[in-house]
Amino acid sequence: MGSEGFLGLGLNEEDEKLLKQLLKCDCGMKTILAFVSSRLFRPLTSWEIKILRNQVFPGSKKLSDVLDEIRKDSIVFVEQCDGEITQVSLSHYEQIELYKRFPEVLSFSVTYNACLVGFTIFQVAVTDGLLCTRPIMFSLHSTEQTEDLCVLLKHFREIFKDVSSTLTVAVHCPVSKPELVQEFFPTSRVVLSSSYVRKVFKRKVLYILLL
Numbered sequence: 001m002g003s004e005g006f007l008g009l010g011l012n013e014e015d016e017k018l019l020k021q022l023l024k025c026d027c028g029m030k031t032i033l034a035f036v037s038s039r040l041f042r043p044l045t046s047w048e049i050k051i052l053r054n055q056v057f058p059g060s061k062k063l064s065d066v067l068d069e070i071r072k073d074s075i076v077f078v079e080q081c082d083g084e085i086t087q088v089s090l091s092h093y094e095q096i097e098l099y100k101r102f103p104e105v106l107s108f109s110v111t112y113n114a115c116l117v118g119f120t121i122f123q124v125a126v127t128d129g130l131l132c133t134r135p136i137m138f139s140l141h142s143t144e145q146t147e148d149l150c151v152l153l154k155h156f157r158e159i160f161k162d163v164s165s166t167l168t169v170a171v172h173c174p175v176s177k178p179e180l181v182q183e184f185f186p187t188s189r190v191v192l193s194s195s196y197v198r199k200v201f202k203r204k205v206l207y208i209l210l211l
Contacts, residue, residue: 109172
């Protein structure tokens with residue numbers, strides 16, 4: 001695989017050679033992005049990331065094709081706005097069965113820019129019999145708003161149906177509203193996770209100290 005697609009990114013000749021070596025070694029996308037970004041001394045734009053992805057994965061399928069593949073063993077919900085995909089929620093059939101086995105404690109958490117293209121990933125997890133956290137659903141968002149969480153909760157109910165066995169829902173995300181979560185889990189105890197509470201408290205203390 002050549003690196004002709006990168007010529008417009010401003011890499012010098014030596015960096016182009018290094019990049020070719022990385023491509024020949026089939027390095028992961030994250031490594032390629034980190035290398036190019038470090039050589040340009042700035043974050044990559046979405047357009048540049050698209051060029052990189054097309055170069056690393058020249059035979060990539062369209063998103064619709066990828067989602068069709070995922071639907072073979074998962075339930076997938078897609079939200080769109082003005083023709084653009086804004087939210088994708090999915091859960092593998094094995095994850096659905098996992099929730100049926102361990103429905104008592106749920107946790108909602110969020111990871112920023114986890115897929116390197118500006119999306120936020122919400123994760124829903126259960127606590128199994130060994131007290132280990134195990135994911136049962138993922139939801140990718142182009143923004144992070146309370147409305148997104150509302151749609152995620154709606155998707156959760158549509159995927160998992162009966163939530164009456166869930167006793168506690170721990171939420172770890174800035175856009176969470178306990179009353180909103182409570183609407184979707186009327187018989188559950190909704191709490192903010194301790195780690196999130198600590199982060200908010202530290203932020204407030206730091207803000208006060210800087211005043």
